[in-house]
Every structure is written in structure tokens, then in C-alpha cells.
Amino acid sequence: MNYSDFNEEDFAADDFFQRWVLEQDIESESFWQNWLVDHPEKRLIVKKAQWIVQNVSFTETWSPAERAAMWQTIQANLVPDVKEEAPVIPLWRRLGWVAAASIVLVLGSVGLFYSLWNEQEIKTSFGEMRQIKLADGSTVTLNANSTLKIPNDFLGKPSREVWIEGEAFFDVTQRIVKAGKVPFVVHANNLTIQVLGTAFNVINRREKIDVALEHGSVKVVDEQNTTNAVVLKPGEKVSQVAQKAPLVKQAVQIEDYTSWKENVILFKQKSLTELAEMMKDMYDIDVVIDNPALKQETFTGSFPADSAEVFFDKLEKMYPIAIHKDGKVFHLK
């Protein structure tokens, strides 16, 4: 090897040179020190090569939050027992055809029982908020007056599926089995929201559906017309104002859709009509707008989710509105 013809990249790419710089072993150390004494004119070139070899660095780290979230996903996917869990086979499948046929005959009376038996239904009342941990480690924060349905064999199917009415924030963990990743699907009426691992908010009230994505990515598909589909990026939302209507995507401030989890209701440029609907949906409070001119007025502000009273207080102080309570009904003038 004739090192005297080497330029810095030849040195840096040379195994024996690298051993000196990286491993500092005795053999290469003494060789290179002596070589430099014999070739002082090469000193700067060697120094440059050495600098390159020494300064290759990879500085990436996980943030503590990422690290913790990953560990959660890992834990949620660990098989607790050494033995394989026996798959849960629904009763009708175990009994086979004849039984299935006889069940059909009595379905009218059994239908209700069957659905209770086959899925779990979690319901929040007005003004109530609840956090639910699913068997796969995902969390669902259920807003007031909302229903989440989870099939009993949630983990036994090729995809994890739940049904939502009302409003919920989903923080979905990834699930990986031998066959691969298990998708997570949220049904909101005829829309399906397909996810792998992500966090997003769904509002399914009054036939109108809103999906806002915090992070990750989701695909929203209209089951009645599967070409009606949209892929969301973080900070975007999609809404459908009525069944079969087109899916409309727009950029949003994601906090506007997720702050309720932290007990804060944010509203931006909402018309009084929309606010009245919200009060009805979440607190079962009837708001009547007596002055039609007020209906299209828009408001921006926030109030604590656990106190609707504060909302009316604020409204009264901020805007020239008279509010009076008549039994259970609030009148705005």
C-alpha cells in the first residue's frame, strides 16, 4: 500500500487508517505515528481524513413522549401467556347451521338479547365525559351524550371495529399479530374511518359527521359510495353534512376539536344556532333564540366543559344579549 499517494478520501476509506482513528489499537497507532514522522507534508491531509472519520455522527433520539408511547404499544401487543389463546367462536357458529336456522325463527324476541350479548355498549349521559381503555391499549375519550359500541370479540377479528354516536376522541395504538398489522376502524353511521395508529376526534351528531385528525393518518370512506373517500393529514378535518353528501376536507386548528378532553369547550366563529345545538347535544339544555337577528351572530370564546352556567355568564358579559331562564329553557334576546 503506497500511502504517500493517498488523498484525504483514500485515507478515510482505508480500513487500516480507520482502525487507528476509531479503535486506537496499538499496531496501527505506532504505524501511523511513525509514518507521519516520515511524511510531515501529509500531516494536513491526514488531519482532514481523521476529522471526517471521527465526526460522522447520528444524533437522533426519541422524545420521552415517543419513547413512552412506543413502549405502550409494545406492551399492548405482548401475549401474556405462553399458550396460544383459543379463539373465541361465537355460539351460533359452534352450533352450526341447524341451530342458526332455528335462531332465525325466534330472532324477533332474541334480537335484543343477542346484540347485548355480542357487544358492549358504553353510554355517557348529558354533561358526562368518560375515558375508556380498550383491550388493545387504545383509549377512547367519550364526550357527553355519546355511545360507543365494542364487539365482544374485538381482538379476535382481522380488524378492530367500533361504532360511535355522539363525539369521541380516539387515541389508537398499533396492534401487530403474526399475520401483520391489525387495522382499527371506527364506524360513524355510514362513514368508516380506517386507521393504523393515530389520534383523532369524531363528531357524529344530527346526521352530520366531523372527523378531525391530531396525528398519524386516517382514511374516511363513505360505505354507501366507496369512491367518496378522503385521506386526512394531521391538522385537517373532513365533514359530511348529510348522508351521501360529499366529504369536504379543510385545515383546522386541532385544539378546537380536542380541547373538550381537557375540560375546555372552545368555540370559534360559531353561530348562536350552532351553540344552541351544542348545548342541547352535550347538556340537554334547551336554548331558544327569541331574536331571529341573533341567530347568525358568531361568537368566539371558551368555557369549562363541566359548567354550562359559566357559558351563559360569559355570553351575557361579552355580548349585548339578555338571557333569562324559564324552567329548563334558556331564552336569548
Added chain:
Amino acid sequence: MVSANRVMSSAVQQEDETSWWLRLLRGEPNALAFFYERYADWLLKYGLSVAYNRELVQDSVQELFIQIWNRRENLTVPQSVKYYLMVSLRRIILKDVMTGRLTTELFPDHTLAVDDQSGLDFEEVAEANVRKLQAAVRALPPRQQEVIFLRFFDKMSYEEITGLTGLDYQVLRNTIHRAIKALRQALIHNIDLLLPFFLLSTI
């Protein structure tokens, strides 16, 4: 002396890891957590050199730890846990890359820009060069990034690298040479700014 110390500490670490690995094989969840704590960041760094896509590497690291646990009955004690984890992670990432999940994120452009470095002290000039070097490494094709990571950052021997990557020795040498050439090219306007400082230093 330096290298004797390294051998010592790696032998101690080796023994320590073997006992943790045995506990993992017996089904102690703490043992999995131990290896996750110790290697999560390292595996991120390595994974990104195989495929520069944070989300993909994150998925793959998760999958790796899940697989280790769920298949622990079939596992043996590896000679080096770190090496075993790296080989396994590499396989998972490349499987995902093959199935077309990979989209390469580009390194932010501003780190590549040549900035005015006159009037800076050595620390500042060196730091600017290190940033350029990092950006240049990220701009290398994936295979080159990986061998640069293994040789220069992990300080693996050529022999270990051929074992891990399946590259032929001669191919490995050529790959490293090509990568170095590209890095040198990227630094061409900048590294000479370090020369006055090199002149003052002793090797």
C-alpha cells in the same frame, strides 16, 4: 490501555446482558423493558441509517420487541444482544421497504446551505462542518448510510459488517469508498476552513 478498557467494559456488559436475556426467556416483563431502555435510541439511530423514515423505524422497533417477547420460546442466547437486535431490526425494516412502505424523507435543505463562516472561532467552524457532514450522510443512498453508520459510528469491524449486511468484503470496501468520496465532496468548501486550526494542533 484504551482498548483494554473497552474490552473489559464490553465483557462486563456482555455478562450482565446474558443474565437479563435469560430472564427475558423465562418471561419476565422487566427484562424486556431493560433491553428497550438500553437499546431503543440506538436502534432508532441504526434504523434511520437503513431507511431514513422515522415512522417506519418506529413501527419496526415496536415490532421487533413484540416479536422477541411473543416468540421467546424459540429464542436462544445470542453472543451479542446488540448485534442480534440490529440484525433483526434490519430484517424487519427491509421487509417493510420491500412491500413498498418506504418513502424517504429528505434532510431539511437549510442544513446543506453554505453559510458565511468568516470570523468564527474553531468551535463554531467545527460545528458548522459537523452539521454539513451529518446532512451529507443523510443525502447518501441507504446502503451507503448504513455502512457509514456501522463502520464510523458503531465502529464495527469490516468482518462484522459483512456478517450483518451480507455484503461481500470487496463490495463493502467499495461502498465505503464511494460514501467517503461523497462526504468529502459535500465538505469541499468548508473543511479547509478547519486547516488553520489543524496547523496549531498536534495529532
